[in-house]
Amino acid sequence: MSLYPFEFHAPIMTQHMGGTLYYTVVRLPQSLTPHLPFDRYPRLRIEGEIDGFSIEGALMPADGGHYLMTPRKLLKRLRKEIGEEVVVRFGVADQDAVHVPPELADALGDAPDLAEVWAAWTPGKRRGYAHRVASAKAPATKAKRVAEILDVLAEG
Numbered sequence: 001m002s003l004y005p006f007e008f009h010a011p012i013m014t015q016h017m018g019g020t021l022y023y024t025v026v027r028l029p030q031s032l033t034p035h036l037p038f039d040r041y042p043r044l045r046i047e048g049e050i051d052g053f054s055i056e057g058a059l060m061p062a063d064g065g066h067y068l069m070t071p072r073k074l075l076k077r078l079r080k081e082i083g084e085e086v087v088v089r090f091g092v093a094d095q096d097a098v099h100v101p102p103e104l105a106d107a108l109g110d111a112p113d114l115a116e117v118w119a120a121w122t123p124g125k126r127r128g129y130a131h132r133v134a135s136a137k138a139p140a141t142k143a144k145r146v147a148e149i150l151d152v153l154a155e156g
Contacts, residue, residue, distance in 0.1 A: 048090025
């Protein structure tokens with residue numbers, strides 16, 4: 001029994017960006033589309049699992065359907081390649097949720113005026129900046145990126 005209300009099986013495919021550039025995806029079956037709130041959220045944030053590995057992402061619109069990106073790092077963990085099938089289980093996530101890394105949260109806690117500007121940004125914009133900090137590996141890089149974000153916030 002799954003913790004998630006939606007489940008589908010699909011092969012890992014490529015979504016071309018132009019030229020030789022592409023990323024790997026799984027396509028949402030059309031049969032699930034009527035059960036999801038794409039009318040309100042064209043880029044629907046979800047949380048769940050692919051073959052038992054936790055995921056957070058968004059079902060993105062393209063070519064009359066929706067897809068979920070499957071980063072190469074995830075495919076490596078899954079030991080899967082393009083063309084192989086995976087099982088995707090998911091639920092609709094809080095569309096406004098933003099996971100703020102501790103380094104950025106601490107900095108915003110120390111600067112209430114900048115935290116107000118941060119709070120006024122859209123969830124998508126906050127997620128993008130938070131991801132920039134969270135994706136850094138070295139503490140020095142995280143600190144540099146936090147400082148850059150604080151500068152952007154200070155500009156209003």
